[in-house]
Amino acid sequence: MAVDRECILKCCQTNDLSCYDPYDIWMTDLGIQVKSLFNKNKYLGILPAAALTLFDHFLNNNTRLGYKRREYPTARAMAALTLLNLYKIEHKESYIQVAKLHLDWLLENTCKGYAGLCWGLGFKWAAGEGLDYNENTPFSTHTPYALEAIHTYVQITKDTSYIRHIKSIFDFYENDIKVLYENDTEMATSYGPSKDRLVTNSVSYTMYAYAIFLGYFPDKEDAIKEKIGKLYNFIQKRQRSDGSWLYSPDDEDSFIDCFHSCFVLKNIDKTHQIVPLREAERTTNMGYDYLKLHFYASKDGLFKRFSLSNKPSIIKYDLYDNAEFLHLAVLLRDLDFAKKLAASIDLKFCKGDAIYSVIDMFNFRKNKNTLRWAKMPYLYALSTFHLFQE
Incomplete structure (x- = not known):
């Protein structure tokens, strides 16, 4: 595998993770207007969306004119998680030290004005009709990466501070994430800090967050377990x-x-x-x-x-899809298939020291070394693969 531990470390052991992003065109003022x-x-x-897509993909993909490098909380959290995975293998104190730098960056760069830490x-982000999130909006889907990184750090270092x-x-989940649907056996929660939209993977992230919380609130064990059960039932x-989930189960x-x-399966x-969740193995195996x-x-x-798409795309393969399936295959112990997939990813998405985010319909690699989407999820998946092979 060309992307070895040395390559992973080179990316993660730095305190500057600023980078360009596949979404850069949609962060511009014009891009936001067109997306809305x-x-x-x-x-x-x-037509304007297609024009911007083609401009970004074919004319501006290498030069990135008008775009700026940014830091992304999920990239920081996954860099920390990756280093903590490698620490479990090699026990090098430097990995812990740099992981802590990433965690401290997250603590300094939390969203402001909410009941607790969140990212x-x-x-x-113009997410949907009448649903425009600002840059300070935290999400139930992003915050768990920081939560998991801090939790893993505490487990390894025993640093109770x-x-x-x-x-x-x-406190953020309890006070800012909203309940969108609830009955005696099921519950579904919001994507962000408002009654915004029902998204399957965001409900699963909230469920996993509460599973982590369980070990820190022994006095709330029954209530947390009940919430986890209701989220899982939903x-x-x-x-x-057929084993699938719609991204948004109430959207035609x-x-x-x-x-x-x-994400849901992980x-x-x-x-x-x-x-322990009822019939969890059957549910994950079906998916x-x-x-x-x-x-x-x-x-x-x-x-x-996609297996069911709601808009056209010029993308043939995306690293994000493959990185996440690689990670899932490792977690479910399908290691032979994971090895096969990792080799294909390396062959198709990697060239020299560059890792590309997408392969388009013309088989061109695009979006070089974009960490959020999806170099860092890939490196995190690889570190998990290395850990499970030990």
Whole structure:
């Protein structure tokens, strides 16, 4: 494997993780306006959206004119998690020290004005019709990466001074994340700190966050376990008969893609390792089999983007999909397949010291060394693979 531990360390052992991003064009003022127009009216927005996509992909992908390098909380959290994985293998104190630098960056760069520590994208995001998030908006899908990194750091180092940060994140989930749906047996929570939208993977992230909280609040054990159970029941009952989940289960125009499906399955598995969930293995096996059957292109040895799409795309393969499936395969102990997939990713997405985020329909690699999406998820998956092979 060309991307070895030395390559992983070179990326993660630095205190500057600023980078360009595949979403750069949509962070510009014009990009935000066009995305908002598309979200309101696809027919009016399709041509300007296509024009910006083609400009970004074919004309500005290398030069990045008008874009700026940014730091991303999830990249920092995954860099810390990657180093902590490697520490478990090699026990080098320097890995802990740099991981701590990443955690301290996260603590300095939390979203402001909320009940507890929390993180989001760090840029404006036109997510849907009438749903524009600002750069200070935290999300239930992003915060768990920082939570897991701090939790893992505490477990390894026994540094109890960081426990207060975990308890602060708990306050965010308890006070800022909203309940969108609840009955006697099920619960679904919001994506961000408002009653915004129902998204399957965000419910799974909230479930996993509460599984981590369980070890820090013995006095709240029964209430937390009840919440985890209700969140899981919601997810499980929205799984379709073929093993898939819609991104948004109550949206007629929703989609099924690879990496969001992997998020759901990973969160179920990781939660199940802490709190036994009813029929968790059956649920994850159904979802895993669906992904292999409907996303895996054996000819190229890679996973494609969608099994059900709601908009056109020029992307053939995305590193994010493949990195997340690699991570999922490792967690589910499908190590022979993980090794095969890792070799395909290395061959198709990597060239020299560059790791590209996408392969387009013309088989061109694009988006060089973009950490958030998806070099860092890939390195994190590889470090987990190395850990499970020991």
